[in-house]
Amino acid sequence: xxxxxxxxxxxxxxxxxxxxxxxxIVRRNPVVIFMCIELMLNAVNLTxxxxxxxxxxxxxASGREASFMSGQMMVxxxxxxxxxxxxxxxxxxxxIYRLRKDVDVDEMNLMSG
Amino acid sequence: MYNLLAQTxxxxxxxxxAEAFPPPTIxxxxxxxxxxxxxxxxxALIVEMLRPRQNNNAIIGFSLVGLFFAGLSLTSQFASPxxxxxxxMVLRDRFSLTIxxxxxxxxGLTILFSDGYLRAKRIPFGEFYPLVLWSASGAMMxxxxxxxxxxxxxxxxxSISLYVLxxxxxxxxxxxxxxxxxxxxxxxxxxxxxxxxxxxxxxxxSLHLDAIRSAWNPNDEAFRNMMLFGMGLMxxxxxxxxxxxxxxxxxxxxxxxxPTNVTAFMAAGxxxxxxxxxxxxxxxxxxxxxxxxxxxxYWMPALFWIAILTxxxxxxxxxxxxxxxxxxxxxxxxxxxxILVGILAxxxxxxxxxxxxxxxxLLSYSLMTIGAFAVVSLTxxxxxxxxxxxxxxxxxxxxxxxxxxxxxxxxSLIGIPPTSGFFxxxxxxxxxxxxxxxxxxxxxAVNSVLxxxxxxxxxxxxxxxxxxxxxxxxxxxxxxxxxxxxxxAGGIFAVVILFNPLMNWLVGAP
Numbered sequence: 348x349x350x351x352x353x354x355x356x357x358x359x360x361x362x363x364x365x366x367x368x369x370x371x372i373v374r375r376n377p378v379v380i381f382m383c384i385e386l387m388l389n390a391v392n393l394t395x396x397x398x399x400x401x402x403x404x405x406x407x408a409s410g411r412e413a414s415f416m417s418g419q420m421m422v423x424x425x426x427x428x429x430x431x432x433x434x435x436x437x438x439x440x441x442x443i444y445r446l447r448k449d450v451d452v453d454e455m456n457l458m459s460g
Numbered sequence: 461m462y463n464l465l466a467q468t469x470x471x472x473x474x475x476x477x478a479e480a481f482p483p484p485t486i487x488x489x490x491x492x493x494x495x496x497x498x499x500x501x502x503x504a505l506i507v508e509m510l511r512p513r514q515n516n517n518a519i520i521g522f523s524l525v526g527l528f529f530a531g532l533s534l535t536s537q538f539a540s541p542x543x544x545x546x547x548x549m550v551l552r553d554r555f556s557l558t559i560x561x562x563x564x565x566x567x568g569l570t571i572l573f574s575d576g577y578l579r580a581k582r583i584p585f586g587e588f589y590p591l592v593l594w595s596a597s598g599a600m601m602x603x604x605x606x607x608x609x610x611x612x613x614x615x616x617x618x619s620i621s622l623y624v625l626x627x628x629x630x631x632x633x634x635x636x637x638x639x640x641x642x643x644x645x646x647x648x649x650x651x652x653x654x655x656x657x658x659x660x661x662x663x664x665x666s667l668h669l670d671a672i673r674s675a676w677n678p679n680d681e682a683f684r685n686m687m688l689f690g691m692g693l694m695x696x697x698x699x700x701x702x703x704x705x706x707x708x709x710x711x712x713x714x715x716x717x718x719p720t721n722v723t724a725f726m727a728a729g730x731x732x733x734x735x736x737x738x739x740x741x742x743x744x745x746x747x748x749x750x751x752x753x754x755x756x757x758y759w760m761p762a763l764f765w766i767a768i769l770t771x772x773x774x775x776x777x778x779x780x781x782x783x784x785x786x787x788x789x790x791x792x793x794x795x796x797x798x799i800l801v802g803i804l805a806x807x808x809x810x811x812x813x814x815x816x817x818x819x820x821x822l823l824s825y826s827l828m829t830i831g832a833f834a835v836v837s838l839t840x841x842x843x844x845x846x847x848x849x850x851x852x853x854x855x856x857x858x859x860x861x862x863x864x865x866x867x868x869x870x871x872s873l874i875g876i877p878p879t880s881g882f883f884x885x886x887x888x889x890x891x892x893x894x895x896x897x898x899x900x901x902x903x904x905a906v907n908s909v910l911x912x913x914x915x916x917x918x919x920x921x922x923x924x925x926x927x928x929x930x931x932x933x934x935x936x937x938x939x940x941x942x943x944x945x946x947x948x949a950g951g952i953f954a955v956v957i958l959f960n961p962l963m964n965w966l967v968g969a970p
Contacts, residue, residue, distance in 0.1 A: 364651075367651070368648075368651075371648050377640060380644055381647070384648055387648075391654040391655050395658050417667045418661055421658075424609060424613060428650075432616075432647055435624055435643065439640050440640065442639075443633070443637065446636055447633060457634050457637055457717070458717055
């Protein structure tokens, strides 16, 4: 029984990223939009991990461990940054909800021109 | 490991361990400026919690002293050799030092005029000072590394603080709306940037721009496609942060809705950071002939059109605006286009065109933008702020000094000869000609003429007499604001008068 190819993971990543990107554009609730952005970040994480696991031949042989590590390290940082963004983002959504009892992004049109 | 410990008597252990596991060589001064700014922010936060609620003078004073020492530690490294430390995570070269110095200057100027504005607007948010300092540290990180991980972290540190700052005025729907827009679109763009980094990493196995460049292999089709795809996504993310057309839609809304002092920092500090990251990314492609050629044939045409669109759309849309902050927002988009021309000129011809032009333009742009926003912040009073053109009416009677400075800023934004704005544009124009980007040079010149109309409109608004009760009284001039205006206006002329020594000092031999 053999595992999956790198291309399978990349395709899944691309699919998740596209679903997220389309979701950001079509959805109207900021919380859902934010969930779509999280989906995009998770697609990025999956891509990083797949690349780190299937280190391509182009990686310099001398620094292969370093190459391995930098991909996995990146994932940790992306998760940390995403958590920080959640904290700030939900705070902003709460603040706006308190002011107007409505968080539909189509209604946010005070400024235009 | 066991043998190693068993052979060792007590006091030799540390030494033998150090021999077995040699500690990496680390150049601490290279992160000292960033560390100083971050620590100043942390201490400022503690001071904010402890202080009596009357005023912010202690925090402001402390922040400015911290920034001063950060600037000092930067200038003291000007003579030191270029090096990479912390395992390639931190890079010290002339470009990183100069850009960091600009960020420190911008932060200082913003903090200087913020207190009066925050009080006039009645925003009880002492956390402004720590947050703006941390945000600045993010911009400094972006400039001082060639590692994509560090550049990404820098962008996020810069942006996450700015999301909070944009929504700082909690009772004002406009401010919250701008924070939400900035946050959602910023996170969206970060995802694209990261996805691009993932593909560059996948193709080369490294996050370091130099390693990515040396791993470039033109004969491998899959590799090349991955690199081009990754580069495109990264450019998308950075173009969003730097507000290039067509990724600019968030800019006017956010600039208009955010508190004016935050807008000033956003327009100057965050733009400096984004331009520095873009510069690092693009100039990495110039030293490899084949990579350079590939870049030229794929991404150069795209960036060429983005530059033209950014300059033109920014200026054309600014012509019909009714709000001063929004107009200045569109003007900052146009200026981002001018800076992009400078960067492209360098990428096109790295031998003839160095970092001097971009650094000088960023310097003069920050001075005039922060100055202009500082004067506009005078319209805030008693918790209210009007930023339409009418709200500037009669300003010259109430604070002639501010209006005098506003004229200098406007003249510099237009590019009228004795000001730095003129020399910046002239340098970009020359560079564009020197590197065969004639069309960009012409578009730049035409746009400078276009922009005269709306800039003059801003200055004119300040001279029209106020009519009746429509116009709210503006806040009185305060010391910090006067100091900011004076420094910015003085700086605009000083950088021209001291042009040669300044450029020698900042970027080395021209």
